[in-house]
Every structure is written in structure tokens, then in C-alpha cells.
Amino acid sequence: MKVKAEDIVRRHRSNPDGFRLTLLCGPNVTRCQALVDELIAPISKSSERVDLTISDLSDNPSRLNDEATSTSLFGDKRHIVLRLNSGEAVRATAAIETLLQSDTSGDPVFVIAPGMGDKTALAKLITDAPDGLIAPCYETSPEQAAAAISGMGKAEGLQLDRNLVQDIAALTSNDLTLARMEVEKIALYLDASPEKPQEAGGDILALLGAENEEEDITFLINAALSGDTGPLSLEIAASKSQGLSEVGLIRVMLRHLTKLAELRSKVDRGSNIETTVKHPSVFFKDRNNYRRQLQIWSSQNLARLIERILDLEIKMKSSGQPDHVLLEEELLLISRKAAKSR
Template identity: 75%
Template sequence: MKVKPEDIVRRYHSAPAASRLTLLCGPNVTRCQALVEELVQPLAQSAERVDMTISDISDRPGRLNDEANSASLFGDKRFIVLRLNSGEAVRATAAIENLLASETSGDPVFIVAPGMGDKTALAKSIIKAPDALIATCYETTPEQATAAIMTMAKHEGLRLSREMAQEIAVLTSNDLVLARMEVEKIALYLDATPENPQAPEADILLLLGAENDEEDINLLIHAALNGDANRLAQEIADARAQGISEIGLIRIMLRHLTKLAELRSKVDKGGNVDSVAGHPSVFFKEQKHFKRQLRIWSSAHIARLIERILQLEIAMKSSGQPDQVLLEEELLLIARKAASSR
């Protein structure tokens, strides 16, 4: 069944046993990921999470269904999260169709497939399936972001004005993952809960430094993508001192890479780098960085970067190594690659 992104969490939580498969697709990478995390949040409290990628199923189409129907070591409940990077959905078709055709429903399976469209043969199969949900995540508009932030705030016990919700939307560029982090940060600061609602003062965003935090993260990202190793080392040291969220940085970097990929495609079609990077949609303070990165990174390399950053998030959840170490290693690798391509 095809549902709207804003309805899929409510639809699934109202009848979780009715859906063996839930898939998020479309161009908005962070929205797909954010919705999956919302979907699995109640399950994560008491069930075992099993993360899978295309490498787990490409040569064994039956493995996804096998995992969904196998018991955990201690007999606990489980759920499967399959992450498919751009272009990998086709390779996963046999595994997904095998799951849908199975006579036993097993544990729930959630698939994040950014880049996959809802007009493909696979999407049509999921839409027709009575026990599957699919939603397409397009780029979030300012109006949608504001409405979603108002809802987030209500659930966190915040009496947020529409003006403040709009301000959060602007600060986070309508990225609902980052917006949720800001809302949660405000609620934590005010000790707000649904039972003890609080109304934030107008200057709270300035006080908590939402804009400054993102600006600091952007400096770190630009240093890596520009191939500026010396600057990156300094920014990493500053990030350690400030305690910047590794997951927050990943989400901002994904948003930046998505924008870079969009601009790079215009260059590939004959656009001039200076003109493309100088478009009003690019914040004027960042235009020089986009110009440099468009000259360093090809479309293929940007796509690979997005895949690596998505895989990095999986590693953070499963490798057991400190998030900070994994992130810093990846940023240094990116900087070296950029420096060699200049």
C-alpha cells in the first residue's frame, strides 16, 4: 500500500502486525532515514535490531526472508533494517519479492532506499502487497517543515509558536532530522514533558547556539571536501572540545552532499561551475566552497561519498568502536582523496 510520508508512522504504529515490510524511498535521504528511525523506535525498546546491506542479499535472495523468520539467540523479538544505497534497489528486487511471497510473515522488515522511485516494478509490487507499506520522501518544503516541527514540539511538551517553528526550519534548512535534534535540545534544556509543558522564550535558539553549531559543522565538512588537511585537523580539534554530535554531523554532511550532487549534475549538463555555484539557492558564504568542490568531485565520486557516509552511520551502530574515531578516520580519508584530485 502506498501512503504519504507524514502518515506512514501513524499507519504502521496503529497496526504493526499488519505490515511485514515497510519501505521508504525517494530523493530525500535524511527524511527516509528519519522516518525509519521513528518507525522502529517502539521496537528498539525491547527487540533486537538486525542491520543489513545489499552485500548481505545480492548473492542470496532468500536470506532476507530467512532473517525475518529466524529466531534470535535468546528467543527475543527482532526487526530487520535493510539499507539500500542509490541504484541498489534493483539488485535487491529478488530478495524483497521473495519476502513478500513468503507464507510466513516473520519479524518486521524496514527498508531505506533513497533514490528509488515509486514507479518502478519493485515499487508497484510493494504497493499491491496487502501487508506492505511504501512512502516516497520528496524534499521538505518550508510549510511542511514548520508543521512537522510544531508536531514534534507538542510531543516533547513544548508550546512552540509558529514563528519559532519557522525559525528552526530555516536554521536546519527544512531538514527534519536536524530539526528534531533542535526540538529535543530545547525540551531537555527546559525540562519539558507532555505532562509538564513549557513555552520557550524567543531568544532560546540564540542561547542554545543552533546556528553556530551548524556553522561549526559546516567548516569541518568543507575542510574535508576541499582537501584542506591542516584546516581539517584544527576543525577536528575544535569539534572535540565542543562535543559536536557525530550523528548530527553525518546528517548535515548528507544534506550538503545531496546539494553538491544536484549542482554537479548541472555542471555535467554544460553549466559553468562559477554560475552554478553562484546560484541564489547557495548561501553566499558557502559559494566559494561549492566552487572548489565542484571542481574536485565528479558525480560518480559524490554518489560514492554518499554511500560511504550512509555506511558510516551503520558502522557507528554496530562496530563497537567509538563514533568519534570512526568519523575522524572517514573525514581524513575524504580530505586525502580531495587533495589528490585537485
């Protein structure tokens, strides 16, 4: 069954035992991840999570089905999360087909496949499966973001004025994951709830310092990708006392890298860098950063970097090491790589 991204959580929760495999695909990487996080939230505390990647399935296509139908060490419920980076979905087709054709019921499988289209043979396979569920995640328009943010506010007990909704959308570049974080922050500050609704005006963002945090995150990302190791080290040290969200930074960085990869592909097709960065889709304040980074990063290296950042979020959830340590190591590694390529 194929549904719209905004409907998949409701559809899945209406019949959680009816879907053996749920897959999020499409160009919006952060939306894919956010929706899978939302889907597994109700079961994450009561079932064991098993993370798989394409390397776990390449030599053993039955591994996915085996994991879904096997019993955990203590007989607890489990859920499987399979992450497929760009270009890996085709290689996972045999494993997913084996799972969907299995006669043995098992634990639910959630697949994050950013970059995969919803018209592929694999997408059709899942759409036609009675226990398969798939949704493509496209980039969010300003109008869609505004409507979604208003809905988030109502769910949190907030009456957001129109200007504030637009400010949140602009601040987060229409990223609904980041927008939800801002809305939740406002609700917490105002002690709002559906039972005790509160009004929120445009000055609340400045009051909470959301813009400053966004600027700090943007500086860290651009310093790393541009090879500015010295300033990056200083900003990392300063950010420790400011409590920046590591996951929030990762998701902003993924959006930035996706945009950078899109611009790099235009350069590869013959467009010069100066013309590319002056495209209307590039905010004028960001042009210098994109100009520098397009001179440093090739399409191949950007693809690898996106995979590394996606893997970093998995490590944060499973390695046991502090998130800020893992993030600092990765940013400094990226910065040193960029510095050598300048």
C-alpha cells in the same frame, strides 16, 4: 499500501503485526533514515537488529526471507534493516518479492532506499502487497517544515513563537531530523513537558548556541570536502570539547552531498560551474565552498562518497568503536582524497 511519509509511523503503529515489509524511498535521504529510526524505536530494545546490504542479497535472493523467518540464537524477536544505496533497489527486487510471497510469517523488515522512485515496478509490488507498506520522502518545503516544527513543539510541551519556528527551519535547512534535535534540546533546557508546558522565544537558539554548533558542523564538512586537512585537524580537536553530535553531522553532510551531486550533474550536462553555483537554490554564503568542491569531486566519486557516509552510520551502531573515532577517521580520509584531486 502506499502512504505519505508523514503518515507512515501512525499507519504502521496502528497495526505493527500487519506489515511484513516497510520501505522508505525518495530523494530525502535523511528523512528516509529518520523515519526508519522512528519506526523501529519501540522494538529496538526488545528485539535483535540484523543489518543487511545489497551484497548480502546479490548471490542469494532468499537470504532476506531466510533472515526474517529464522530464529535468533536465544529465541528472541528480531527486526531486519536493509539499506539500499542509490541504484541498488532494482537488484533487491527478487529478494523482496521472495519475502512478500512467502507463506511463512516472520520478523518485520524495514528498508531504507533513498533515491528509489515511488513509480517503479518494485514500488508497485510493495504497494499491491497486503503486508507491504511504502512511503516516498520528498524534500521538505519551508511551510511544511514550519508546520512540522510547531507540532514537534506541542508534543514536547513547548509553545514556540512564530519567529522561533522560522529560525529553527532556516537553521536546519528544513531538515526535520535536525529540527527535532533542536526542539528536544529546547524542551530539555526549559524542562518542558505536555504536563508542564513552557513558552519559548526567538532568543533561545542563541542562548543554547545552536547557531555556533551548526557553524562548527558546516566548517568540518567543508574543510573535509575541500581538502583543507590542516584546518580540519584543528577543528576536529576543538570539537571534542564541544560535544558535537556525530549523527547530526552525518545527516547535515548527506544533505550537503546530495546538493553537491545535484549541482555536479548540471555541470556534467554542460552548465559551467560559475553559472551553477549562482543558481537561486544555492545560498550565497555557500557559493565559494560549492565552487571549490565541484572542481574536486566527480559525479561518480560523489555517489561513492554518499554510500560511504551512509555506511558510516551503520558502523557507528554496530562496530563498538566510539562514534567520534569513526567520524574523525572518515573526515580525514575524505580530506586527503580531496587534497589529492585539487
